[in-house]
């Protein structure tokens with residue numbers, strides 16, 4: 001909190017002009033709400049390539065990590081030599097670290113940024129970060145669930161959609177865990193064969209991201225760039241990409257260590273139910289994968305396991 005105060009008092013001029021932006025984008029136009037959000041926040045540092053970004057973080061928001069970094073690297077690889085990204089929409093904006101890096105480190109020019117997040121705190125914090133970190137950026141932040149029937153209505157055309165969203169099925173049947181928006185919540189939609197497969201392997205949110213993105217991208221022949229863990233296995237990845245009308249290719253892959261705090265047991269049930277295999281790796285350099293069941297055994301022995309993390313480009 002102390003650092004947040006110092007950081008913000010140095011930028012008090014920005015804060016004053018920010019209230020106007022807040023008023024146009026959401027009902028949080030009173031300084032009381034602003035103060036409440038600030039009281040939750042701390043200042044963090046994110047290093048990316050040769051640059052670094054200071055940003056505000058609240059508890060329970062996703063702390064940018066190698067997934068965030070992979071998304072940015074995949075994007076940079078695809079947009080090499082381009083200086084402008086046009087109108088960008090990000091699903092699951094979290095703290096707002098992605099636009100901060102795009103504008104302040106990677107030096108892209110962005111006409112407009114539309115950020116969506118199910119977590120209202122993420123929406124408030126990302127507004128603060130964009131107002132302070134990218135004062136000239138035109139943006140709109142929407143607090144919405146892109147899985148539910150009440151998806152936001154978007155009147156704007158966009159050039160690029162970005163998404164680094166959860167992809168691990170949740171064990172609980174609770175509608176949503178307010179303290180852990182990182183997990184995918186149980187599927188709420190129609191239960192067709194493909195839907196069940198996507199739900200069981202934690203891919204329904206990504207599927208919904210793609211489905212939701214197509215109409216606003218169509219006019220400008222735009223693209224979606226998203227992170228996709230290889231954990232779900234090749235067969236499931238194939239089902240995902242063949243169920244959408246987009247041309248899909250992997251633009252960047254890294255191998256990452258499975259987070260030990262995440263419960264991967266639902267993937268064992270999915271393997272059994274669908275008689276298929278997930279894809280983990282016993283060692284970072286291995287070519288042949290192991291199943292979720294084998295991965296859990298290895299983790300129980302206190303040994304790390306790994307999985308591929310792809311950055312996927314899906315074009316209209």
Ligand SMILES: C[S@@+](CC[C@H](N)C(=O)[O-])C[C@H]1O[C@@H](n2cnc3c(N)ncnc32)[C@H](O)[C@@H]1O
Nearest residue numbers: 062064068092093094117118119145146164181
């Ligand atoms: C892994 S974080 C990504 C944060 C940031 N974009 C980054 O790359 O560091 C995923 C974000 O997706 C949001 N999210 C999860 N389910 C969602 C849903 N159904 N609709 C909209 N946003 C969702 C979470 O609240 C979270 O902020």
